[in-house]
Every structure is written in C-alpha cells, then in structure tokens.
Amino acid sequence: MLISVESHEAQKGRQRLRALVDFYLGVHSAPEIAGQEVNTAAEFARALRETGLDVTEHVGGHGVVGVLANGPGPIVLIRAELDALPLAERTGLSYASGIPGVMHACGHDLHLAAALGSAQELAWSPETWGGTLVVVGQPAEERLTGAEAMLADGLFTRFPTPAVALAQHVAPLPVGVIAHGSALTLASAQVRVDLEGESAHAALAPWSTNMVATIGQVSSLWQEVAARYGALATMTAVTAGSAANVEAQTAELLGSARARSLTVVDDVIDSTRASLASLSSARATLTVTGAAEAVAVDPELAADLLSEHARIFGPTRVWSRYATNAADDFSALGRELRSGKRVRLGYWMFGAVDHDVWRAAGERTGAADAPAIPGNHSDLFAPQLNSIATAVVALTSAARSQLAARTLRPMEGSTS
Numbered sequence: 222m223l224i225s226v227e228s229h230e231a232q233k234g235r236q237r238l239r240a241l242v243d244f245y246l247g248v249h250s251a252p253e254i255a256g257q258e259v260n261t262a263a264e265f266a267r268a269l270r271e272t273g274l275d276v277t278e279h280v281g282g283h284g285v286v287g288v289l290a291n292g293p294g295p296i297v298l299i300r301a302e303l304d305a306l307p308l309a310e311r312t313g314l315s316y317a318s319g320i321p322g323v324m325h326a327c328g329h330d331l332h333l334a335a336a337l338g339s340a341q342e343l344a345w346s347p348e349t350w351g352g353t354l355v356v357v358g359q360p361a362e363e364r365l366t367g368a369e370a371m372l373a374d375g376l377f378t379r380f381p382t383p384a385v386a387l388a389q390h391v392a393p394l395p396v397g398v399i400a401h402g403s404a405l406t407l408a409s410a411q412v413r414v415d416l417e418g419e420s421a422h423a424a425l426a427p428w429s430t431n432m433v434a435t436i437g438q439v440s441s442l443w444q445e446v447a448a449r450y451g452a453l454a455t456m457t458a459v460t461a462g463s464a465a466n467v468e469a470q471t472a473e474l475l476g477s478a479r480a481r482s483l484t485v486v487d488d489v490i491d492s493t494r495a496s497l498a499s500l501s502s503a504r505a506t507l508t509v510t511g512a513a514e515a516v517a518v519d520p521e522l523a524a525d526l527l528s529e530h531a532r533i534f535g536p537t538r539v540w541s542r543y544a545t546n547a548a549d550d551f552s553a554l555g556r557e558l559r560s561g562k563r564v565r566l567g568y569w570m571f572g573a574v575d576h577d578v579w580r581a582a583g584e585r586t587g588a589a590d591a592p593a594i595p596g597n598h599s600d601l602f603a604p605q606l607n608s609i610a611t612a613v614v615a616l617t618s619a620a621r622s623q624l625a626a627r628t629l630r631p632m633e634g635s636t637s
C-alpha cells in the first residue's frame with residue numbers, strides 16, 4: 222500500500238491559498254462602487270497590516286498603500302483596484318454579490334487577493350530578496366480617476382518612489398494562461414452629455430424638443446465621429462423623462478470613447494463638441510469625467526517578465542501578443558519623475574475561464590478568443606477560483622524578478 226504524505230510545505234501552501242480564496246469570497250460578496258470603497262479598503266489594509274506591512278489609508282480617496290522595506294535594493298510597486306461596478310449580478314453563485322445592483326464584474330476582487338498573496342509570499346520569505354515592496358489598493362479605477370487622485374495625494378512623494386510598477390488584469394482566457402503584449406489596453410475617456418430643451422405637452426411635439434429623438438441623435442453622432450477617427454465610442458447610460466405624454470426637458474447620457482492614444486480620443490471629443498453646438502433641438506454640454514492613456518509597458522521590462530513567466534509556467538501557457546480594447550488608469554503611474562526618470566510599467570493579463578467552457582465556446586463560435594464567454598463587465602462574469610493561484614504566482618515572480626536577488630547562505634555544517 223502506498224502512503225502519500227503531503228509535505229509540510231505543500232500543506233502550508235494549501236492553507237495559505239485557502240485563506241486567500243476566503244479573502245476573495247468576502248470581497249466578492251460585499252462589492253462597493255468607485256468612490257465608495259470604504260469597507261473593501263479597510264479589509265485590504267487590515268490584511269496587509271496583519272502581513273507585516275506599514276499601511277497608510279485614505280490616500281487619494283479610499284486608496285491604501287502598504288510598504289514592506291527589506292534592506293537595500295530596488296523599489297517595486299504592485300497595484301490592485303478596490304472598486305466594483307453598478308451592475309446586478311446574475312451568476313447565481315453561492316458567493317454572489319449580497320449588495321443589490323453592485324457587482325465585482327471586472328475581477329478587481331481577484332486582483333486584490335493576488336496582490337495580498339504576493340505581499341504575503343514576500344513578507345514570509347525576507348531572506349530571499351532585498352529592496353522595498355509597495356502594495357497599492359487603488360480606488361475608482363472604473364471611473365479612470367483613482368490613479369491620478371492617489372498621485373495627486375503623494376503616492377510617489379509620501380511613499381518610496383518605485384523604479385518599477387506592476388499590475389495584472391483578469392481577461393476571458395483559459396485558467397492558467399498569462400498574456401503579454403504591447404497593446405494590452407487602449408486610451409479611454411468617459412464623458413457625460415447634458416441636454417437641455419423645453420418641456421411641453423406631447424401634443425406639441427412638432428414644435429418642441431423631442432428629447433428622446435435628440436438622445437438618439439447624440440448617441441449616433443458620438444459613434445459616427447469616433448468611427449471617422451478609427452476610435453470606438455458608445456453611449457451606455459441615459460436618464461430622461463417620466464411620462465408618456467410629457468416631453469422631457471433635460472437628459473443625461475453617459476458613455477466612453479477609446480483609441481490607441483488620448484490624442485485621438487481628444488480629437489473625437491473636440492469634433493463631437495463642435496457638432497453638438499449646432500444641434501437645434503437642445504443645448505448640449507459634453508463633460509469629460511475621467512481619462513486614461515493606454516498602458517505603455519516598458520519594452521525591456523516586458524521582455525524580462527515574459528521570459529520569467531515562461532520559465533515558471535512553461536512557454537505554452539504564456540501568450541506574447543495579446544491585445545484588448547479595455548482601458549486601465551494604471552497607465553498614470555508610468556509618469557516621468559522630478560529626477561527625469563520614468564517609472565517603468567509592467568502589465569499582463571491572466572485567464573480565469575474553465576477549460577471545458579473555453580473549448581466548448583471556441584467550438585460554438587469558431588473564434589479564437591471565444592467571445593461567447595461572459596467576460597469582464599458582464600452580469601454573468603464568473604471567474605474560476607483556481608485562477609487566484611496563477612495570479613499570485615504571476616505577480617510574485619514578476620515582483621521578485623525586479624527586486625534584489627539574495628541567495629540563502631548554506632547552513633553551518635551543511636555538506637552539500
């Protein structure tokens with residue numbers, strides 16, 4: 222009879238992963254939208270403090286910064302986001318959101334668990350590395366305002382200024398896959414259009430503002446202008462009117478535009494504003510509420526991280542030319558410092574789709590990226606829990622590769 226004895230190390234690893242999954246489940250079931258991440262921030266801060274980091278809260282809103290200083294060496298920042306989306310979860314999972322109309326549909330809860338896991342791995346093995354780890358819990362990513370708010374509140378001046386900043390994002394890819402690329406995100410701006418016309422009896426429609434028709438016009442205009450610039454834009458939310466026989470006097474539209482760079486996005490916005498000025502049915506005001514440049518990964522760093530991930534996960538699990546239309550204000554951290562040096566950004570995506578689901582979707586649609594799978598921002602988005610392990614390893618190995626390497630001194634009396 223074969224007796225399998227799990228090593229002490231393996232047992233400890235399993236317990237740590239179980240605790241991280243519990244942390245994830247807690248965050249997932251109690252999501253908070255951008256700007257309201259009070260409890261999520263407090264939980265993340267508490268967990269980092271328990272791990273031994275020096276933690277500061279309320280940085281740029283609900284931002285959390287944890288510092289783990291471990292002697293001389295490079296300063297490496299890892300970042301995860303705190304906010305969820307105003308979306309009602311329909312996954313039916315036992316741990317689904319308990320907050321009506323709010324859902325972690327973008328995987329920020331996974332990112333937080335992975336950042337915590339990496340902080341723990343490094344905090345619990347101080348003899349293997351040197352330098353300083355800065356762990357950031359960033360608020361309001363979904364509004365593309367949180368990173369700028371943290372920088373304005375001294376992220377790079379009140380805390381150790383990093384040479385390298387790292388972040389990762391879950392994507393509709395099979396569990397275990399890590400995807401690198403130079404165009405992982407696009408630049409994006411979020412806008413609000415306020416319309417103001419005349420309220421009137423619906424019977425006067427031919428002579429008054431037809432607000433709903435105007436909303437349609439504005440929405441089409443936004444898309445058409447973007448298409449002229451090779452950009453992608455949609456209006457995604459609208460508030461107007463309250464009765465079947467009263468013309469609404471005001472309306473509010475929310476939407477976004479995305480393109481390769483913010484210069485193109487700005488062109489789309491300027492051109493749309495010019496067209497809106499000649500609308501005859503209502504006065505229109507377009508306001509930019511948040512914006513982020515595309516994440517510009519440092520090419521040398523990206524090559525280093527790609528080879529590190531390929532070494533750890535094996536080359537078939539690491540994709541090198543992935544691209545998406547998503548945006549992430551992590552880009553703001555790649556700024557030039559007063560010293561003239563630039564913070565080098567590293568960024569990659571990891572999969573969380575069950576392999577059978579992935580295969581079935583691929584066969585159904587015949588598409589390589591299986592768009593039939595409910596992805597980020599879908600109310601059916603349900604990442605696999607075992608993606609947390611991959612995300613922890615991906616982030617820890619990336620951070621470790623940029624910190625100072627220290628080899629263990631052989632023990633006294635050791636013979637090999």
Ligand SMILES: [Zn+2]
Pocket residue numbers: 327363597598
């Ligand atoms: Zn998102």
